[in-house]
Amino acid sequence: MPAPSWEDADAFLQLDDFAIEASVTPQEGVSRTIRGIFDDPYLNAQLGEYEADASDPRLTCKETDVADLAEQDQVQIGAKTYYLLTAPQPDGTGFAVLRMAED
Numbered sequence: 001m002p003a004p005s006w007e008d009a010d011a012f013l014q015l016d017d018f019a020i021e022a023s024v025t026p027q028e029g030v031s032r033t034i035r036g037i038f039d040d041p042y043l044n045a046q047l048g049e050y051e052a053d054a055s056d057p058r059l060t061c062k063e064t065d066v067a068d069l070a071e072q073d074q075v076q077i078g079a080k081t082y083y084l085l086t087a088p089q090p091d092g093t094g095f096a097v098l099r100m101a102e103d
Contacts, residue, residue: 009062009094013037022059023076026068031076036061036098038077056099057082063096075100 013019013035020038025031036059045052059075066088075082075098082100089097 007094012095013062020077022061024066024069025074025076027070027073029068034061034065036065055102057102058100059098060095061098063088063090063094066096066098069098 015021015035018037019035021033021035022038023031023033038057038059040055040057043052043054043056045054059077069084070087071084073084075084081103083103085099085101089099091097
């Protein structure tokens with residue numbers, strides 16, 4: 001789905017604001033650099049006296065930059081390597097979310 005004509009997706013992905021550069025590598029492709037907004041929220045679930053701690057790293061980026069990615073493709077952010085848990089999840093605005101797990 002193309003980005004709405006009234007928005008410029010690149011305006012949201014300026015490196016001097018919130019965006020970072022990440023290297024993505026499709027399983028059968030060549031590594032390339034994209035820009036996105038990285039988030040790694042901490043999750044703490046409690047069930048009675050038991051607690052489960054987890055993180056949920058994700059990268060929001062332009063849908064056109066990641067359309068060819070699939071589950072298990074590699075994403076390098078800084079010194080950390082992640083793998084995609086699912087295919088990119090488009091949000092209907094020209095952006096997609098990459099849900100990842102740390103290697």
